[in-house]
Amino acid sequence: MSAAKKLSIGWIGAGRMGYEMAARLARGGAEVLVWNRTKEKALPLTKYGAEVADEISELAARDIVFCMVSTWKDVKQVVTNLLKGKSKPKMVIECSSISLEGSAELRQILESRKIAYLAAPVSGNAKVIKAGKLTFVCSGPKKAFDLARPYLDLIAVNSSYVGEGELSRIVKICHNVFLGVVTQSLAEITVLAQKAGVPRHAFLAFINQSVMGSTFTRYKAPAFVNLDFKVTFTPQLLRKDMDLGLDAGRRFEVPMPLASATRDLIQSMIGQGWTEQDFATLLLQQAEMSGLKLKSENKEVSDGLS
Ligand SMILES: NC(=O)c1ccc[n+]([C@@H]2O[C@H](COP(=O)([O-])OP(=O)(O)OC[C@H]3O[C@@H](n4cnc5c(N)ncnc54)[C@H](OP(=O)(O)O)[C@@H]3O)[C@@H](O)[C@H]2O)c1
Numbered sequence: 036m037s038a039a040k041k042l043s044i045g046w047i048g049a050g051r052m053g054y055e056m057a058a059r060l061a062r063g064g065a066e067v068l069v070w071n072r073t074k075e076k077a078l079p080l081t082k083y084g085a086e087v088a089d090e091i092s093e094l095a096a097r098d099i100v101f102c103m104v105s106t107w108k109d110v111k112q113v114v115t116n117l118l119k120g121k122s123k124p125k126m127v128i129e130c131s132s133i134s135l136e137g138s139a140e141l142r143q144i145l146e147s148r149k150i151a152y153l154a155a156p157v158s159g160n161a162k163v164i165k166a167g168k169l170t171f172v173c174s175g176p177k178k179a180f181d182l183a184r185p186y187l188d189l190i191a192v193n194s195s196y197v198g199e200g201e202l203s204r205i206v207k208i209c210h211n212v213f214l215g216v217v218t219q220s221l222a223e224i225t226v227l228a229q230k231a232g233v234p235r236h237a238f239l240a241f242i243n244q245s246v247m248g249s250t251f252t253r254y255k256a257p258a259f260v261n262l263d264f265k266v267t268f269t270p271q272l273l274r275k276d277m278d279l280g281l282d283a284g285r286r287f288e289v290p291m292p293l294a295s296a297t298r299d300l301i302q303s304m305i306g307q308g309w310t311e312q313d314f315a316t317l318l319l320q321q322a323e324m325s326g327l328k329l330k331s332e333n334k335e336v337s338d339g340l341s
Pocket of ligand 1 (some may be wrong): 071
């Protein structure tokens with residue numbers, strides 16, 4: 036906490052993830068100046084003591100600037116705008132899920148301006164952040180990681196340092212390929228069990244207590260049982276990550292048959308126009324492909340987070 040007061044923080048991006056991450060930093064006592072393309076979304080952060088900037092350039096004089104936007108194209112755009120003036124931060128911590136190549140290009144841009152760069156993607160959704168269970172995977176200079184650690188600790192329960200360069204990017208890409216494949220698999224077996232006569236709440240209660248249950252299967256259970264598909268992560272962002280995984284598979288010559296099939300099932304969902312709800316609508320698509328019409332079971336189901 037006391038260390039957290041020493042450095043000033045700039046925060047780019049107050050979307051689903053960025054908002055909750057910045058909120059934890061501000062509530063933890065850090066001095067945070069937030070910029071979001073749509074300013075109104077960032078304004079409620081003032082209740083935690085954060086300030087909101089009109090222009091992204093106002094963040095350039097901060098010691099550390101975090102970035103949490105969408106794709107590499109968006110990251111490049113905001114960082115270019117951040118560095119247009121004379122001021123520059125000491126460090127940029129980039130948390131969006133982007134490619135190894137994008138991250139390497141960003142490192143070159145920042146290091147040529149003598150700005151330290153930590154690649155720091157995350158595991159967990161907005162609800163996980165609120166529950167204090169987010170995790171970071173970080174790569175870049177160890178010195179930068181050590182300097183950033185008190186701030187990372189205000190946001191997340193754990194931060195793993197995996198080495199130099201862009202190594203954290205491949206870890207995150209692998210993680211999200213697993214997320215896609217596990218979600219599709221969970222959808223298939225849930226529909227199979229239901230079509231054979233087992234209610235979803237009973238099936239998932241067993242799976243979640245079995246050796247195959249996980250933090251993830253537990254926190255997706257309420258959505259699967261009660262068909263609440265309010266967005267935590269969009270199908271489009273998951274498709275981006277599956278594509279990043281398949282690109283990396285091609286680059287490193289690793290066959291990824293499950294990832295490939297899952298990517299196309301996500302594509303099929305998007306192609307049918309299912310883009311405004313959570314990616315867990317993979318369950319609905321699976322049910323449709325199985326001739327099953329799902330209804331909410333209206334059961335109280337724990338998400339395992341609280
Ligand atoms: N949601 C999850 O569960 C989750 C988990 C782990 C990692 N991630 C990753 O975290 C990142 C953010 O995800 P999210 O779910 O928070 O997405 P989101 O809710 O769609 O938020 C995206 C944010 O990026 C901003 N943005 C996008 N393009 C921009 C541009 N060109 N210029 C300026 N700002 C731009 C948006 O600004 P506006 O508000 O103006 O649109 C918004 O603040 C993604 O890389 C995603 O893959 C997400």
